[in-house]
Each structure stands twice: as structure tokens, then as C-alpha cells.
Amino acid sequence: GAGVSQSPRYKVAKRGQDVALRCDPISGHVSLFWYQQALGQGPEFLTYFQNEAQLDKSGLPSDRFFAERPEGSVSTLKIQRTQQEDSAVYLCASSLASGRDTQYFGPGTRLTVL
């Protein structure tokens, strides 16, 4: 079946621009995570949804980062007024039930801020 998909795969933004990154989880998966992965590092947690509820956003680095999942399926990560330090790969993952189940990752969006 279809896995987790993300779009766009690559995004180049000028500093100060707003960007929106989309994640389509596996159908029926309750939990959805966003991670930030810097070059040569492991994924760092950003935020977690269970259905449409954002249960944890403690990993969001600043109030410029905002995530939503209004209907409990597709999720969007928005970054306002992008900065160079926001350049990274943004990974989305979903799991069937609780966040403690196996997570399936999307291919990521590589964001480059010039």
C-alpha cells in the first residue's frame, strides 16, 4: 500500500519567506510526528498529533513554526519568516495507534533557506 508521502521534496526559500510543508500519512494511522533532521544528525522531534489533536509541540524551535492536522489525516508544517538556521530535512512519520508503535517515515522535505 501507499506509504507516507511528503511534498514538496525540495524547497528553496529566501530568508524571510513563509513556507508550508505537507505530509500525507498512511491511511488510518492515528499518530503523526514531525521531525527536523540536520545534516549528519539524527531526527529531532518537533511535534506530535493524535488524530487532529496536537498533543505535544515542545520540540518546535520558535513561534515561527506552526503545525496543524485539522481533519486528522493530512498535516501541514508552516514556517514563517524563514531563517538560514531553518535549513534542514523535515521528516514526517505516522504510526497506527499510539506514538509508541512502529513509525513509518516519509521521504522528507529538504528546505534550503538562502
Next chain:
Amino acid sequence: GENVEQHPSTLSVQEGDSAVIKCTYSDSASNYFPWYKQELGKRPQLIIDIRSNVGEKKDQRIAVTLNKTAKHFSLHITETQPEDSAVYFCAAHSGGSYIPTFGRGTSLIVHP
């Protein structure tokens, strides 16, 4: 919170040799330990996982061992092949948290 240390950061082996990657964790309540393989420019993919109620799990050439007392777990790859070359990440899920903590990754290079 949980802290996961992963070693080595780089591992170079000859084809056919074994490779071992080790991770330690700090939270004794952690109870789920997945390992992911990430090829260059690709998504992390789960290759094996272990829960705290078992000490070892094998899947063909890959095995994971868990020592709860010492709070460490290891990935073992036998008869390595060039296609095993990738970055491998360990992670720990605390029993009280749904947020996994990842290690910093090990770049495995298998020379033909």
C-alpha cells in the same frame, strides 16, 4: 528526559565481516528500541526493533540485543554486503513518553 548515545559514528568493514553498533540510554523506563537504516537522500526505514520484555531478536543477518540492567542495546549485522552501506540510527521510546529519542547515527561503509 531520555538521552541516547550511539557509537561509533563511523564504521568501515570489509564485505563479509560483521558490524556492531552500540547505543546506551538513560531512562530506565524506556521500553521500545527501534533501529532505522537511512540511505543517502532516502527516508529512515525500520529494520528491526526490540521491546524490553526480550533480550535478543534476530531477522536473517540482523540481530539486536538488549541489556536492561546496563541500559544498552546493540545492532549486529553479519556477513555484511555493500548494500548494507548506510547510516543507522537507534532510538529509545520511554514508557512514559511517546516521543522517541534518536542516536546521532552511525555511518556504515562496507568495502567490496
